[in-house]
Amino acid sequence: MESASIVEHVSISIDEKLARHSGLPRERCIFKVHEKLRKLNPDAYEPAILAIGPYHRGKINLQGMEEVKLQYLKSLLVRKEETSAERYVLAMRELEEKARKCYAEPVGLTSDEFVDMMLLDGCFIIELFLKLTDVAIDENDRIFGTCWMGYFLLLDLILFENQLPFFVLLKLYALIEGTKPEEFVYIALNFFAFSNQNLGKPRILDMSSIQEVQHLLDLLHRSRCPDPFVRTEKRKGIKWGRIQCASQLEKAGIKFKKTEDSNLFDITYSNGTLKIPNLTIEEKTEPFFRNLIAHEQYGDSTNLHYITHYCFLMDYLIDDQEDVSLLQRDEIITNCLGGDEVVCNMFNKLCHNLIINDDLFSYNNILDDVRTHCRKRRNIWMATLRRDYFNSPWALISFLAAFVLLVLTITQTVFAAP
Missing domain, CATH: 1.20.890 (cAMP-dependent Protein Kinase, Chain A)
Structure with a gap:
């Protein structure tokens, strides 16, 4: 009887948990990076000065920017000749439930705290972007008056964990400027153009594509990566497999040539020549790649993961410092970090603990052609x-x-x- 009572108690407890569990919302798009990725370079996912969204809110080292957020909201209201933020608060209140579902991790904020966060963070981002267009210029601006702050803000705004749902930004922008979503996309991409990561000119997004954007990092990814509906079909009979490093390929007769006026992913192979666009490697390159890779890893596995695939290909080509030196000689990479060993270590670690769909690998045809070349004596x-x-x-x-x-x-x- 005692055993049956225990079983019954557990059964009741499980049933209660099931009743409370509403399932995982399909809208989830803002995650925390899992430990396997984070431990490779924890700083790449941590904001330096700015918390956006709930995950890093309240951290002591980020409190300085909370006053700046209030300052930006105040300047917004003055510019719009408004004395109260009430209409913005009401708009955020209507979006609260929908916005909460976008966060995969539990958010322990009260309703008022969550609305406060959306308003301050969203208005700060919009005013920041508008200042670059001279719409909200302020000679005494604390951020633009200090060169180093702009650099760290740019990095903080593309962090995978440091995001607001994009529809929140679109709603606020419509209330503030009264213009179409395309205009906000334009000023946002204009801000991120300063990332200088050789991704090429942004792809023009139509209205339906804009409505699908999840957050700012997703906007950057969608606008710079090729159209996912335009794919290079994998030739029949090709089995996925890596290629030799650059120095070994050169010994087999493969030449490397820099592709002119192209985006980062426009890699081609023809008649023994591998053409690859130039990549300038600097301090922000690794966190830039890591956060885009994290976004791809948590996204739809059937989509092409362009950043992940590019980094895998570069990892194949770079085994040691000799390979880095060779790619520098042929202007495939421009090393602004220092020693060749630093670049080598960066690419060799970027792809650790990543999962890719071999059949959807973007460069399968190229890898097959290169291997075929190397098999001929x-x-x-x-x-x-x-x-x-x-x-x-x-x-x-x-x-x-x-x-x-x-x-x-x-x-x-x-x-x-x-």
């Missing part, structure tokens, strides 16, 4: 010949002299024969 022999005998005028002269001597020797032998 003739290509390796020709590459060795060029490297050892044709790499300088003197080496070529020596080779030709030896060849002529060999021909003369054979000729003399033939004529001397009885």
Whole structure:
């Protein structure tokens, strides 16, 4: 009887939990990075000066910007000749339930705290973007008067965990400026153009695409990555597999050439030449890539993960410092970090603990063509010949002299024969 009573108690407890559990909302799009990714570089996911959204709200080192948020809201109201933020508060109150569902992790804020957060964070972002267009310029602005703050703000606003739902920003922008969503997308992308990560010109998003944007990081990803509906079909019979590093490929006759006027993902292979756009590598490159990769890892697994695939390809090409030096020589990468070892370590660690769909790998056809080239012995022999005998005028002269001597020797032998 005692055992049955215990079972019954557990059963009641489970039933109560099931009754309270409403299921995971489909709208979830703002997550916390899982520990396997975070531990590789924790600082890449942590805001330096600005908390946006609930996950980092209240941290002591980020409190300085809370006063700036209030200052920006006040300047907004003065600019719009308003004395109260009531209409903005009411609009955020209507969006609270929908916005809460966007956060995958529990949010322990009261209703008033959550609305307060959406209003202050959203208005701050909009005013920040407008200041770059001279709409909300202020000569005494604390941020634009200090060069280092703009740099860290840009990084903080693209952090995977540091986001507001995009529809919150669109609603506030409509209330503040009264213009179409396309205008806000324009000024947002204008702000992120300063990221200088060689992603190329932003892709123009139509209204339906704008309505699907989840947050600012997603906007950056959608606008800079190729159209997901335009895909290179994987040729039949191709099995996914990595290629050799750049220095080994060069020994097999593969040449590297910088692609001009192209976005980061426009990588092609033709007639033994691998064409890759230039990437400038600087201090913000790693957190920039890591947060875009995290966004892809938590997204739809059937979509092409362009950033992840690009980093995998670069990881294949870079095994050690010799490969970094080779890619610098051919202007594939521009190293602003310092030593080649730093760049090598960055790419070698970027893809740790990542999952990709082999069949959807963006560069499967290219990898297959490169492997096919390297399997042909003739290509390796020709590459060795060029490297050892044709790499300088003197080496070529020596080779030709030896060849002529060999021909003369054979000729003399033939004529001397009885």
